[in-house]
Each structure stands twice: as structure tokens, then as C-alpha cells.
Amino acid sequence: MARTIVVTGAASGIGQALAxxxxxxxxxxxxxxVTSGDVVADLSTRRGRDDAVEGVLDETGGRIDAVVANAGLALPVRETVAVNHFGAVDLLTGLRPSLAASSRAPRAVVTSSMATLLxxxxxxxxxxxxxxxxxALALAAELEAAGPQAAATIYPSSKRALSRWVRRVAPLPVWAxxxxxxxxxxxxVVRTPMTAAMTATADGRAALDAVVPMPLGGYLEAGQVAALLAWLVSAENTHVCGQTVHVDGGSDVLLRGDDVWSWHDADPGTLSPRTGVATTHVPVAT
Ligand SMILES: NC(=O)c1ccc[n+]([C@@H]2O[C@H](COP(=O)([O-])OP(=O)(O)OC[C@H]3O[C@@H](n4cnc5c(N)ncnc54)[C@H](O)[C@@H]3O)[C@@H](O)[C@H]2O)c1
Structure with missing residues (x-):
């Protein structure tokens, strides 16, 4: 039997390919x-997000099995924070009770970005x-006014916050x-209308390649990201929890290197600052 899956940003690019x-x-x-779809709503405003949640519940009778919060903007303006962070968080929070009521593999995923590393x-x-x-919007407005270099931090900030929110809430009773x-x-970098102007010129591609190194496979097509999103909301995904899964041709490993475990080694035997769980190695019989 078909599961009901909500996809935001479904009118273009990755969301369209996923739908x-x-x-x-x-x-x-x-x-x-915001442009067209089963539910037309502007996720940049609180009112629009309430309309989106209400519209989805009307459309489905409250029976939903998965949500993909994918809509986004990459402009160096405050609306980017409103859509990318609050649009995703508020939609997921608003639809979470319906997901919790699903008996058909409830799942949720957001589209963040390798830009979390910038x-x-x-x-x-x-x-x-x-x-x-x-x-957040006042700070983004200040960055906007401070010039292009400051404004360029708006998009990465919105995605870093989103990935951190996912890590923060995913293990809680209301989700996990x-x-x-x-x-x-x-x-x-994905070839969609969002990046079309940049990928169309040699200068644009050089600028992108300088910050987003992708040794594996070059730029992505939207369908290649859609395939991963589809798996994360499938019934097959039973235990991936709170992860930001990079589908970036190698940007993450090149930018962060091979050791992302140092926090653990600094003082073996201490407790995790967040959970109080011991981080000491447990010997494993081999
Ligand atoms: N294209 C890339 O290289 C790339 C890389 C990393 C992450 N992403 C992320 O992937 C997601 C999809 O981007 P894409 O590349 O498909 O871009 P896109 O511009 O093709 O599609 C974005 C969709 O979001 C919708 N949207 C924008 N503002 C909205 C609003 N206020 N309310 C409702 N819908 C709104 C747009 O109408 C559009 O249909 C975004 O979150 C983006 O940040 C894209």
C-alpha cells in the first residue's frame, strides 16, 4: 500500500526529482x-508555515508517513534563514504528531548542505x-547590510543550524x-535552477570548485540526491538517527580530513558533556 510522503520545494530541482x-x-x-503544488504556501513566514501544516493535514486527513523538508533558498538575504531553518523546523514540528500516529514506517529528513562546513x-x-x-532575522539583516563577505555566511549558518537541530532533537523521545x-x-553542488547561473560559466565553476571540491563524480544531478532522500524516508531505514549524510563527491572528507573523532580521544574516560555517557573504549573481543 502506498505511503503518503510530504515533499517541500517539490516544484523545482531536488524536490521535483524526488516527487x-x-x-x-x-x-x-x-x-x-510557494509556486505550485498540492499545497501552495510560503515557508518564509510563520503564517505561511501554519498554512502549510494545515494544508497538508486537510489534503491527507492527517494520515502521513514521511516528511521531506527540502525547500530552500541560497540567496545572501534574511529570507534564506526563514525558509532554510525555520521553514523546515516548524513544518516538521507541526507535522510530527501525525508522523507519530503512522504505523507505516514514519520517517523525516531535511535537505541541509555541505555548506555547513563553510x-x-x-x-x-x-x-x-x-x-x-x-x-535570527535581525542578525541576518545586519549581515546583509555589512556587505557580500558577511552576507555569504547567511546560507551556511542556516544549514549548520539545521543540521545541528537534527542532531539535537533526533534522539529525543518525540522522534527516536x-x-x-x-x-x-x-x-x-547539484545542477538545479539554484546553481544554474554559477555552473553555466567557467568563472562560476572555478569559484564553486574552490570552495566545494568534488573529486568523485563532479556536480550532482537532482535525481542522485533524490535517491538518497528516498532511501532515508523508506521503511528500509530503521536505525540511521540524527545524521547529516554527505552526498558531496568528497567535499566533507577533503575539508574535514580523516579524523573527526578527536573529541573522544582528548580525555579518554571522561563523560560526554551532553549525555553523561562514558566515552571510554569498551574492549571488544575479536
Ligand atoms: N543545488 C545545490 O547545489 C544544492 C546544494 C546543497 C543543498 N541544496 C539544498 O537543496 C534544497 C533544494 O534546492 P534545489 O537545488 O532543488 O533548488 P531549487 O531552487 O531548484 O528548488 C528550491 C524549491 O524551494 C522552493 N521554495 C523556495 N522558497 C520557498 C518558500 N518560501 N516557501 C516554499 N517553497 C519555497 C522553490 O519554489 C523551489 O521549488 C534546498 O534546501 C537547497 O538549499 C542545494
């Missing part, structure tokens, strides 16, 4: 976008994580405890 893939696989897709504006990330949209895997994907 087509899921439909081909026999799933029932509810397309949400320079961010820490106070903006913290304001997002604190759920303080007014402060309710049997709902919540994860993120982090694409490298």
Missing part, C-alpha cells in the same frame, strides 16, 4: 511549494537553535522514542 521518483515507486506524494556567523546559528526567529528516524542530507 517524480517516489511517484514512480508508487508512493503518494503531497507536493508543497564559515558561519556563530550568533546567527545560536539564535536559530534557540528558536528565536526575530533575533516515537520510532521516527530524523536525518539530513548534505549535497555538494
Amino acid at each position: 517524480a521518483l517516489l511517484t514512480r515507486r508508487g508512493e503518494h506524494v503531497v507536493a508543497v511549494d 564559515p558561519v556567523h556563530a550568533p546567527l546559528v545560536e539564535a536559530c537553535l534557540a528558536g528565536d526567529e526575530d533575533r 522514542g516515537a520510532g521516527i528516524p530524523l536525518n539530513a542530507v548534505a549535497p555538494g
Whole structure:
């Protein structure tokens, strides 16, 4: 029996490719976008997000099995924070009770970005994580006014906050405890309308390649990201929890290197600052 899967940003690019893939696989897709779809709503405003949640519940009778919060903007403006962070978080939070009621493999995923690895504006990330949209938008407006270099931190900040929110809430009783895997994907450069102007010229490609090295496979097509999103919301995904899964041709490993475990080694035997769980190695019989 078809599962009902909500996809935001379904009118273009990755979301459109995902909606087509899921439909081909026999799933029932509810397309949400500001331009067209089953539910037309503007995720950049609180009112628009309430309309989106209400529209999805009307459209489905409250029976949904997965949500893909994918809509996004990559412009160096405050709306980018509103859509990318608060649009995703508020939609997922609003639809979570319906997901929890699903008996058909409830799942949730957001589209983050490899841009989480680029320079961010820490106070903006913290304001997002604190759920303080007014402060986040005010900070983004300041960055916008401060010029292109400062404004360039807006998009990475919105995605860093989103990936951190996923890590923060995914193991909680309301997500993991309710049997709902919540994860993120982090694409490298994907050929969609979002990047078309940049990938169209040699100068644009050189600028992209300087910050997003992709030794494996070059630029992505939208369908290649859609395939990963589709797996993360499938019944096959039973235990991936709170991860930001990079589908970036190698950007993450090149930028962060091979040792992302140093926090553990610094003082073996200490407790995790967040959970109090011992981080000491447990000897494993081989
Ligand atoms: N293209 C890339 O290289 C790339 C890389 C990493 C991450 N991403 C992320 O992937 C996601 C999809 O991007 P894409 O490349 O398919 O771009 P796209 O521009 O082709 O599609 C984005 C979709 O989001 C919708 N959207 C924008 N603002 C909205 C709003 N206020 N309310 C509702 N819908 C809104 C747009 O109408 C559009 O249909 C975004 O979150 C983006 O940040 C893209």
C-alpha cells in the first residue's frame, strides 16, 4: 500500500526529482511549494508555515508517513534563514504528531548542505537553535547590510543550524522514542535552477570548485540526491538517527580530513558533556 510522503520545494530541482521518483515507486506524494503544488504556501513566514501544516493535514486527513523538508533558498538575504531553518523546523514540528500516529514506517529528513562546513556567523546559528526567529532575522539583516563577505555566511549558518537541530532533537523521545528516524542530507553542488547561473560559466565553476571540491563524480544531478532522500524516508531505514549524510563527491572528507573523532580521544574516560555517557573504549573481543 502506498505511503503518503510530504515533499517541500517539490516544484523545482531536488524536490521535483524526488516527487517524480517516489511517484514512480508508487508512493503518494503531497507536493508543497510557494509556486505550485498540492499545497501552495510560503515557508518564509510563520503564517505561511501554519498554512502549510494545515494544508497538508486537510489534503491527507492527517494520515502521513514521511516528511521531506527540502525547500530552500541560497540567496545572501534574511529570507534564506526563514525558509532554510525555520521553514523546515516548524513544518516538521507541526507535522510530527501525525508522523507519530503512522504505523507505516514514519520517517523525516531535511535537505541541509555541505555548506555547513563553510564559515558561519556563530550568533546567527545560536539564535536559530534557540528558536528565536526575530533575533535570527535581525542578525541576518545586519549581515546583509555589512556587505557580500558577511552576507555569504547567511546560507551556511542556516544549514549548520539545521543540521545541528537534527542532531539535537533526533534522539529525543518525540522522534527516536516515537520510532521516527530524523536525518539530513548534505549535497555538494547539484545542477538545479539554484546553481544554474554559477555552473553555466567557467568563472562560476572555478569559484564553486574552490570552495566545494568534488573529486568523485563532479556536480550532482537532482535525481542522485533524490535517491538518497528516498532511501532515508523508506521503511528500509530503521536505525540511521540524527545524521547529516554527505552526498558531496568528497567535499566533507577533503575539508574535514580523516579524523573527526578527536573529541573522544582528548580525555579518554571522561563523560560526554551532553549525555553523561562514558566515552571510554569498551574492549571488544575479536
Ligand atoms: N543545488 C545545490 O547545489 C544544492 C546544494 C546543497 C543543498 N541544496 C539544498 O537543496 C534544497 C533544494 O534546492 P534545489 O537545488 O532543488 O533548488 P531549487 O531552487 O531548484 O528548488 C528550491 C524549491 O524551494 C522552493 N521554495 C523556495 N522558497 C520557498 C518558500 N518560501 N516557501 C516554499 N517553497 C519555497 C522553490 O519554489 C523551489 O521549488 C534546498 O534546501 C537547497 O538549499 C542545494
